[in-house]
Amino acid sequence: MMHLLAADPTLADFGKDPLWITIIKAVMLFVFLMLGVLFGVWFERKLISRMQHRYGPNRAGKFGLLQSVADGLKMGLKEDLFPRTVDKVLYLLAPVIMVVPAFLAFSIVPFAPMVNLFGVQTPLQLVDLPVAVLFMLAMGAVSVYGVVLAGWSSRSPYALLGGLRSAAQVVSYEIAMGLSFVAIFLFAGTLSTSEIVKAQEQTWFAVLLIPSFLIYVVCMFGEAARIPFDLPEGEGELVGGFQTEYSSSLKFALIMMGEYLHTFTASGIAVTLFLGGWRAPWPISLWDGANVGWLPVLWFFIKFVLTFSFIVWVRASLPRVRYDQLMALGWKVLIPVNLAWILLVAAVRNVVINEGDRMIGIGLGAVIVIGALAIWMRFDTVNQRRREARKAQVEAEFEELSKEPVAGGFPVPPLDLPHYHGVQHKEIPSGTN
Template identity: 55%
Template structure:
């Protein structure tokens, strides 16, 4: 995919920067993570308004461009209310636990190749580790504890239900996400983020490992509690979910954590599957596309493609039922992820010698396309199961036909004039 010569960093290139350069890169990463949520909040409201034939923010600043800043100031000036009966230590720590890991995960995300900064050659990446992707997964796991503890410490029913949902959500979808990482590790031969980007010099892993890409894309929406997987919040069911009892800056920190997590998982998807900071074809034909500071632009554009998809999904899809959500994770994503990892390992073992570097990507892409089609079919079966045909009704009035409100597994109100069927008292007693 990227044929231009690049200066890919290696693990040995990290750890040699002077302290002032480390501070500059850390501040730059932090600024990137603060500016992106501000832009994302405004972009989300504008894009959703456009898709739904509305105006969106248009009062604060030119064309409403300062609306995100105004919202932040408004939240900061609101009175912070701490409800009676909360666990104050955990109640105050929960927003911090939600935000800090989301920021720390970006420490190992590569923004570009090695460049010269004030005469010092340094990679456009804060640091790298031999297990950098696992570090990101660990930070994402810790961040969810902020949601769980917020629900537990609030001392209220709805936040508690939201926290419990978040626990089940993390367990379900991080397993599938971790298995997609395993397939990438097998192909790249490393867990280092800079090494994975370097391994996509000729082709992107998202093209040859399409099942991993699709499963990760679904899992990252569930990991960030975004629609249609926003069950821990679920305004229509749980008022506001885990942050119902929060206000002022503490509430703003939860919102900041959500949008930073969106940027983080989008950046990780870019790194693992879309070549990272490397320019897409045909821009890669330009000799200078992957050198200097240009890669930061390609990286940011790819991240915002995923951010747009987040907004698109929220605008277009209704929230899934909880049973659909859990079935999708346990019955579809995890089994297919596990099977795909085994397929990738078998292909790598069978076509790993001789001309394997040329044949293996083609074979992997062909098998991956078949697995992806199967994956979409399974997702459709879980999310939109076939509707059972009702039994034939004798030519009687509706009032004469017995109606069982629990026939489909969920309570359904009867039609006007219908009579509810009487269940066996023994079944009711056993239940």
């Protein structure tokens, strides 16, 4: 019986459940995500408050655990206002478009292997597809329509700019994120999430494919629009970004829920594709019963919470980057590095896994590494010349300013007043009256 429960699910195990089991799993996933949003808001506020030497929520319930529930009830009881010039249909539809794809994207995340659910052997995963990872990327792209429509339907320049920023950001980082998965596909040989978890039985892909994991971590913040990449809602220049015209009502609550659900999806995908999914970490994995039955749910939940905690920690530690820095990082760094890394992984796979021509694989890998180093040195040389030219320009400007008789004073430049002409200045030593 233990060996039966410990079996890794495959694509053939999906689609055989009775309808009532599928409904139960869908309800369990919905409850998990809804409770996760309530707990996630409280956890983020509490963790950031501790990092900033504050108490955080501490009024509603023990340790403030009911603060999110109180805020949700408050938003539900508030008057629902509509700005005069908004497109009401799209204005109401945009928050829904942001939330629904996040629920659908999480449906491909495996929580555990085959489990006994009310007497039925079933994988603890709502659905799996031969192209499950592509489905996740598609849902992430669809949710951006909600942000763009929220900005466009609000008829506000701030909201419109926030929506356009979100579209450009997703186009930039969705490509880099998709490329970071290619190395996983090459090693796992599949796009199915359950089989990718199975492929990490010996070594997590976060260890085996460290560059892909690091690139995904950066893209994760850009995809979820979290600090330091939350440019679509930059308060300093866009007031509230795409959600400027949404009052504190249920519409605003849906937008906040969508943001947290996208963060949860990014964390769940990181755990599934890079951190072994529901598999126990070493050395717990040496125990035969570590990945049996419902116990893997605990390992998945621990990894999930730690990943979400890392996202919150980054929010409390780093400032928001400029928009040009965001675009430059995506197009000039992440995508080129991704392409070079994919070529290198393909060469290694040809040598190690497929037993191809060893010399061809080694030669291709050497060419890729040398080419990447040459390109990096070329760009580094160009940037160094630009920095030197900028430094020389600044020094020339300071030298020119030093020649001006009225420049350089602090806190204000000295005034060139006619009635002071010819008057001798007397230096007064410091400390004398």
